Every structure is written in structure tokens, then in C-alpha cells.
Amino acid sequence: xxxxxxxxxxxxxxxxxxxxxxxxxxxxxxxxxxxxxxxxxxxxxxxxxxxxxxxxxxxxxxxxxxxxxxxxxxxxxxxxxxxxxxxxxxxxxxxxxxxxxxxxxxxxxxxxxxxxxxxxxxxxxxxxxxxxxxxxxxxxxxxxxxxxxxxxxxxxxxxxxxxxxxxxxxxxxxxxxxxxxxxxxxxxxxxxxxxxxxxxxxxxxxxxxxxxxxxxxxxxxxxxxxxxxxxxxxxxxxxxxxxxxxxxxxxxxxxxxxxxxxxxxxxxxxxxxxxxxxxxxxxxxxxxxxxxxxxxxxxxxxxxxxxxxxxxxxxxxxxxxxxxxxxxxx
Amino acid sequence: xxxxxxxxxxxxxxxxxxxxxxxxxxxxxxxxxxxxxxxxxxxxxxxxxxxxxxxxxxxxxxxxxxxxxxxxxxxxxxxxxxxxxxxxxxxxxxxxxxxxxxxxxxxxxxxxxxxxxxxxxxxxxxxxxxxxxxxxxxxxxxxxxxxxxxxxxxxxxxxxxxxxxxxxxxxxxxxxxxxxxxxxxxxxxxxxxxxxxxxxxxxxxxxxxxxxxxxxxxxxxxxxxxxxxxxxxxxxxxxxxxxxxxxxxxxxxxxxxxxxxxxxxxxxxxxxxxxxxxxxxxxxxxxxxxxxxxxxxxxxxxxxxxxxxxxxxxxxxxxxxxxxxxxxxxxxxxxxxxxxxxxxxxxxxxxxxxxxxxxxxxxxxxxxxxxxxxxxxxxxxxxxxxxxxxxxxxxxxxxxxxxxxxxxxxxxxxxxxxxxxxxxxxxxxxxxxxxxxxxxxxxxxxxxxxxxxxxxxxxxxxxxxxxxxxxxxxxxxxxxxxxxxxxxxxxxxxxxxxxxxxxxxxxxxxxxxxxxxxxxxxxxxxxxxxxxxxxxxxxxxxxxxxxxxxxxxxxxxxxxxxxxxxxxxxxxxxxxxxxxxxxxxxxxxxxxxxxxxxxxxxxxxxxxxxxxxxxxxxxxxxxxxxxxxxxxxxxxxxxxxxxxxxx
Numbered sequence: 001x002x003x004x005x006x007x008x009x010x011x012x013x014x015x016x017x018x019x020x021x022x023x024x025x026x027x028x029x030x031x032x033x034x035x036x037x038x039x040x041x042x043x044x045x046x047x048x049x050x051x052x053x054x055x056x057x058x059x060x061x062x063x064x065x066x067x068x069x070x071x072x073x074x075x076x077x078x079x080x081x082x083x084x085x086x087x088x089x090x091x092x093x094x095x096x097x098x099x100x101x102x103x104x105x106x107x108x109x110x111x112x113x114x115x116x117x118x119x120x121x122x123x124x125x126x127x128x129x130x131x132x133x134x135x136x137x138x139x140x141x142x143x144x145x146x147x148x149x150x151x152x153x154x155x156x157x158x159x160x161x162x163x164x165x166x167x168x169x170x171x172x173x174x175x176x177x178x179x180x181x182x183x184x185x186x187x188x189x190x191x192x193x194x195x196x197x198x199x200x201x202x203x204x205x206x207x208x209x210x211x212x213x214x215x216x217x218x219x220x221x222x223x224x225x226x227x228x229x230x231x232x233x234x235x236x237x238x239x240x241x242x243x244x245x246x247x248x249x250x251x252x253x254x255x256x257x258x259x260x261x262x263x264x265x266x267x268x269x270x271x272x273x274x275x276x277x278x279x280x281x282x283x284x285x286x287x288x289x290x291x292x293x294x295x296x297x298x299x300x301x302x303x304x305x306x307x308x309x310x311x312x313x314x315x316x317x318x319x320x321x322x323x324x325x326x327x328x329x330x
Numbered sequence: 331x332x333x334x335x336x337x338x339x340x341x342x343x344x345x346x347x348x349x350x351x352x353x354x355x356x357x358x359x360x361x362x363x364x365x366x367x368x369x370x371x372x373x374x375x376x377x378x379x380x381x382x383x384x385x386x387x388x389x390x391x392x393x394x395x396x397x398x399x400x401x402x403x404x405x406x407x408x409x410x411x412x413x414x415x416x417x418x419x420x421x422x423x424x425x426x427x428x429x430x431x432x433x434x435x436x437x438x439x440x441x442x443x444x445x446x447x448x449x450x451x452x453x454x455x456x457x458x459x460x461x462x463x464x465x466x467x468x469x470x471x472x473x474x475x476x477x478x479x480x481x482x483x484x485x486x487x488x489x490x491x492x493x494x495x496x497x498x499x500x501x502x503x504x505x506x507x508x509x510x511x512x513x514x515x516x517x518x519x520x521x522x523x524x525x526x527x528x529x530x531x532x533x534x535x536x537x538x539x540x541x542x543x544x545x546x547x548x549x550x551x552x553x554x555x556x557x558x559x560x561x562x563x564x565x566x567x568x569x570x571x572x573x574x575x576x577x578x579x580x581x582x583x584x585x586x587x588x589x590x591x592x593x594x595x596x597x598x599x600x601x602x603x604x605x606x607x608x609x610x611x612x613x614x615x616x617x618x619x620x621x622x623x624x625x626x627x628x629x630x631x632x633x634x635x636x637x638x639x640x641x642x643x644x645x646x647x648x649x650x651x652x653x654x655x656x657x658x659x660x661x662x663x664x665x666x667x668x669x670x671x672x673x674x675x676x677x678x679x680x681x682x683x684x685x686x687x688x689x690x691x692x693x694x695x696x697x698x699x700x701x702x703x704x705x706x707x708x709x710x711x712x713x714x715x716x717x718x719x720x721x722x723x724x725x726x727x728x729x730x731x732x733x734x735x736x737x738x739x740x741x742x743x744x745x746x747x748x749x750x751x752x753x754x755x756x757x758x759x760x761x762x763x764x765x766x767x768x769x770x771x772x773x774x775x776x777x778x779x780x781x782x783x784x785x786x787x788x789x790x791x792x793x794x795x796x797x798x799x800x801x802x803x804x805x806x807x808x809x810x811x812x813x814x815x816x817x818x819x820x821x822x823x824x825x826x827x828x829x830x831x832x833x834x835x836x837x838x839x840x841x842x843x844x845x846x847x848x849x850x851x852x853x854x855x856x857x858x859x860x861x862x863x864x865x866x867x868x869x870x871x872x873x874x875x876x877x878x879x880x881x882x883x884x885x886x887x888x889x890x891x892x893x894x895x896x897x898x899x900x901x902x903x904x905x906x907x908x909x910x911x912x913x914x915x916x917x918x919x920x921x922x923x924x925x926x927x928x929x930x931x932x933x934x935x936x937x938x939x940x941x942x943x944x945x946x947x948x949x950x951x952x953x954x955x956x957x958x959x960x961x962x963x964x965x966x967x968x969x970x971x972x973x974x975x976x977x
Binding site for chain 1: 507508509511512513514515516517518519522527530531533690691788790804805806807834835836837838839840842843846861862863864865866867868870887888891892901902903905906907915916917918919920922923
């Protein structure tokens, strides 16, 4: 595996806000802070797993990187080039950064043939058409494990896993350096999930791709990620090498996420369930009205007074990475 | 079964089938094709020219020479009707063409880009809609002089607002689709996105609107010509012909019949065609998601009679509360015939226990649960087997009898709580409905009980939240409301179909805990349908694993998950990514669940199985056998291989 650039992507202090207009003439407008001061970097050929529940802002980060939503403040450097100020069609930038979305049903245009879907980027960027384009598309389909003679079929003729392969082939068409994978396996069945993850891992090995792998629980990202970041309400709570985060979580939220995923062993799960039932029933705070101090303080079993007033500092964790928590031991 | 005859139909094929089944629409379409052919080529077959005057034969009835008779100038009515159909179609095409070319692209652009352009164009559209189209046309004619083209331009502009609004709405919807985002990421310019990605996906509603616009413009043309503002004499037009006939209504009433019928039939045909197209598209769009209707039926069922619930409660013996035996469910195959999507399914749910029905999509677990509820999607039927619930056979019961059981003795919760709640009513109202109608509670009592239920399912501040609407609840809280509704009549059995799949993991844990607690409090059984083996381990006493429409393994949850007796179960457990560190390759089951028309003979899993041998493909039927570890497995090799270490 070629790993030349340790800082293929550098995100510094990224903030994305949405204005929601309400009422007559927008009198009751308010701002939603979807992403709030997030920093991370991804090296060439590396996978960074971004984990968080709904409303954590993980998908918004992906969209901000792809310039599908506007960056409010902060910096995104891809290959050292600032992304947030790009204008127009950004063709050079598009060649380096591609995407695979969660829902393979909505991410493929139902009225287009597979060849047109996968080949469209080639037409846009290189003007490829006809037989020349189809030859390239056939190669891409083979790369993702589909028969190359399926160019003239519609997406509706494929299963969910196969559709996700088509979406991956489209992302590969421009030979990007980084692919944003926004929950690429959440909509798939268990046996198909591992097939798609394996395919992504294989492609990384062979092509030196980097991934931003977004998922809603830690279970899926463990195998594919080199490093993991855990998001909560728009902020990073903890980052670090995947195994360290999984084996020795340094933030109460990470720990809560880990215990929440039920494991398929009834004996172990019975103990975990007993532990879980001790936890108070909590709900995610509204994103329009974030808690002061640590965002997690309303659901944290260890919350102290300082957690409600002061934002916790990022402290280094043995084994790599950092956690934003006032406690060092819990 | 061979694949070619059972393969799913493409979208176009499904659309055509749905359309052809609508007899009225097909007749209307055929009629319109006939009218178009007449308009295009009819003039070449005519004996008399439409303007050929023969005063000696004025006002005659139908005869061998003049099939539809003659008018006051002795002109052939048939010839004039034919000529007028050409005028009518030309005029309508002009009017509708202008409307589409003007309205559709502007609407698409407006909907896709939004912003100030959208706001300004919407105001203009609203202003045009406020003016009656026909009056605008008359005003324009008053300025420019009576002329059909002018009138059609005016009608075209007025009608373009309908296309504008339709396309704007469609574009707003399609804009949110991920494939539009994907195209933007590919670097597609906005014009490419709008006309390459958005437009092809809104052709359905566009076609429907076009047929309706045709009927409107046809009628308007006839009206304008009737009052002398459209087609000018001596040219023929259905409206002008009616106008002439009006003068001779006592002498020769038949004169009004041919043009009148033409107008009526043509307008009617365009409307019927539009309806037919719309219905056919709706059918194609909603293929494979029959649960919406089923959910609504369930919703009303939950408000059904509950009186008998108390009687048999204390008769709770430890025998199975629900017993499914040898169940076979058939659905119509895409190209005719029937397909068994579930066969030989048997399992039982003991009183007070939780049984997990596990499998990937396409395994038949949801069909099985819907069959138990008598809520099979349209066309599905139970072809064989028995479903006994609480000592009563459910197969063969009619809707009224089932309604006494559903909702009262069997409660149900679905994956998407938000789509199962009615957004127009408060939560308290919906919870209280069943209590008011069937338990005879007063409004006040029902409201109090609703709050009590909400409190019981752990909704904080139940008394304040009771008057909230469903959209004001988060996913987890909405699922709690659904659970409260299912519990309102104290069911003996709760069927939970992927109850936590749409929820976040931390919320999933809370909902599972709630279900466990309520199970103890209400002493009810739970049939849990899920694809998540972790949830099965968390909740269930017994597990039933389904693959390709069959039960392939069932038994005590410890046995099934800790020492699986079927290679498929073992493969599912092995491929859960959570159990695997970065080191080494991720375990996977090759291939995918085959569709129902493609199930192999013998063992249905053997093409994907690492332990497959000739024996697996041989027999027509593989029975479930009891293993030493206690569970049943439908694997001929279960005893001679070590299933657990297979993967």
C-alpha cells in the first residue's frame, strides 16, 4: 500500500450552521449548529471512521467536504488546497473526492442505464462517449465484482448489494484519492454488508484509496477503520486508533455507544443488558438548544457541575488520540 | 420453475400491465388514436369536401350518400366533423404545446434552484391563476381580432401555470434524491442535472397533466368557436357546427348530435386516459411496499372490539399461545401463476416468552408475520397450514372475526413509528380512540388512561406531551407511543416487526428494555421479527431462523446462537463485522439470497454453503431434524460437520 501524504485531507475548526426560517417574514428564525468546531485529518490510503447517532452532524461533515452544503467557518484542505472557497463546477476537486451514499435505491437514477450512471463522470470530465466510454465502464464494473455485460440494464434489476457496487464503480470512475462513504452498508443485509466492506478494503489495498467512513455505530467501522472519531451533537468527543477506541474507550459517550450495540451471544448480552437497564432513560437534546458545557452532560452518568458550565478540554489518551472529557477515569 | 418465466418485470412492463388492466382507459386511448388518425388522414377518404355547398339537399338526415346528413347549406356533416377534428387537434396541440414548453422548463428550473427566481415566478403564476383563462383569451381576441391561433396562445399561457406548478413540485422532490447529489459530486453542471436527472423522473406526472390539459383546451376551443370567436366560417369546427345547429334545433335536431358527441367523447377520453396513466404509475411506484395499507388496516383494527380479552386470560396454560404449522403463503407471480414465497413454516410462541423470527430481507419473515395477522398484501393468500392462536384457528377467519383478535388480543408495532401514527391528531386522541369506542370510557377517562399508558411506556412529562402531535416526538419516543397504542387493550401477544431498526443504538437499548419490562408487567408473549442477531440475543428465549421462505433452524436462543446447527446461521453470526478486528479478512457468505422463483431444489442454501455436498442437492425435500444440542436444523450434514467452525 502506498502511503505518501499523511495529510491528504485536513479539516480544521469546521463549523456548519443552517438557518431555519419560521414565522411571517422569518421573525422566528433560528440557527442549527450541525457541526461545531471539528478537527481531523486523513492520510493517503487511510480510513477514518466517523461514528455518531442521528443528529450528530456526521453526514453534514461529509456533505461539507463534498461541497454539497456550505461551510460556515473553518478550513478544509485537500492536497493542501482550500476546498471551502471553491466556486463553479470545481472539476479538479471533484476528480479527487468522490462519494458513496447510504441508500443504494435513491442514489442511482432509476431512469438511467447502469452504463450511463457509471459513465457519466467520464463524459463530464473527459468527454468520453460510446464504445470508448463503455469499455471503461465495463472495466469499472469488473473491478467492483459485477459482470461487465450489465451496462444496458436499469438499477431496478439489481439487488441492494449490487446497487451499492454500482455506486462504488461510479465513485471510482474518476480515480479519486478520497471517497466519502456515508453509511454505505447500513441499508444492506448482514451477509451483504460484509461483502461490501470487504470490497472497499480490497479496493483500498489495490488503489491506495483513502476513506472517510461514516456510520451510526461502532460495530461496523471497527474492521475497516484505521482511526475513529466519535461525534455527538456536532462535536468530536473522542478520536484515536480504531482498536484503542474499541478496547479502551476514553469518553463516557463512546462507552455508552459500545455497550448499546447488542452482541449476538445470549450469555454475554444478558450481562450487558443488566448493565444497560441501570442507565437512566435519556433523550437527545434538541439541536436548536444545545446544552452548555459538555454537550453530553444531559445523558452522562458521571456528569458533575463543571460539565454543565465548562466545555471539557481535549486530553491525550494513552494508546493514541484524545478525548474531550473532564474526567480521566470513569 | 425456470428463471425466464418468473423474472421480475421491468418498470415499463409493469406499467403497461397495470395500464392494460384498466379497460376504460384502454378504450379511451384507442378512441383517441382513432380520432388522431381521422384528423390526419380522414380528409383523403371523403366523398364530399367539407365546404362543398349543395343548397338543394340542405338539412337532410343520414342517408347512403350523406352518412351523417347535411347542414343548412347542404354541406356533408361527416366531412365537416372530420375536418373539424383536425382543427380541434391542431388547436389543442398548439395550446398545450405552448403551455408545456413555457411552463415545464421554467417550473423545473424554479423548483431546482429555488431562491429569488422561484419567489418572483411563483407570484407571477399566482397572479395568472387568479384570472379566468377563458376570459383572458376573450380579452386577447378582443384586442387582436377573432382568430383561433391568438386564442390558443392565450390559453397556452394561462395553462402553462399548471405545468409550472407541477414541474416545480416534482423538481423540489427529486432535488432531494441522492442521485442528484451524486451527479453534483460527479461535477455535472446544473443544466445537466435538471434536464438529465430531474426531467426523466417527472415524465409520469407530466404526461398525466398533458392529457388533462388537452381536454381543457379542446373544450375551450369548442366554446370560443361556438360564440364565434374561434374558428371563422366557412371553416369547420365542432363548436362552430354546434352554433349552426342551434339555429335549426326545432327543424333538424340531429344536426347537433355529431359535433356534440365528438366534443363529449374526446374530452371524456382525454380525462379517462389521464386517470388511467396516473393509476398505472401509482401502481408501479408502490410495488413491493404494501405495508402502508396494511398498517392503516392494523391501525383501525387496533381500535376494534376488546371485550373478550379478560375472559380467557386466566386460562393461560403453558401450552403455546401461538402455533404456526406447515404454513404456505402464495403470491401471484409477475408473469402469471402463483409462487410460494413461504412454505412449511412452523414455530410456536409459548405464553410469556419471546420468540425471535430472524432472517435477511427476502427470507419470508415479514410475510410470515403478516400472515399471522391476516394482513397479507394484495394478492397473497395462505395456501396451506394452520395458525392457532389462543386455542382458535385463524386461517379461514373473515375480516370481522380477525378484527376481534387483531388489536385486542394481538398487538403490533412496526419499524417506522412515524408512518404508523396519524399526523393530523394528537397522540392522546389516537391513544384514547380505542378506549372511548370499545371500552366505553368517557372522554375524560380515556384521556386519563392515555396519559397513564404514556407514563407506563416511559414518556417523560406524559401529561404535558399528551396533547402533542406525532411529529413533535423523536423516533424513540414515537415508537414508545406506538407501543402504548399496541398495549391499550392488553394484548396477549405482541408482534414487533423490526421495532428498533430505525432507531439509534442508544435509543434501541432503551426501547428493548421497555419491551422486556412491559412483557413482565403484562405477562404477554412477543414475536420479534428482526435481522439483527444482537437484538435476538438481547430479547429472545427462542430463535427461529428463516432462509428462502423456510425455517432452517429453530430452538432455544442459547443453542441457536452459541452452537448453531445450520451453516447459514453460523455464517450470519460470523459475518457480523463487530466481532472482527482489523486483522485478517472479514468473513462473508458468498452470493445473495435467491429470489423466490430461483430457489434451488433440496437444500435452498447449498449454492452458498461451504459444506455443500452432493447430498444437499439431491432430495426434493429436506426435513427439520432435532440435533443433540436441542434445536431443529434443516441441514443434512448438521451431524457430520462442525457447523460452528465452518466459516
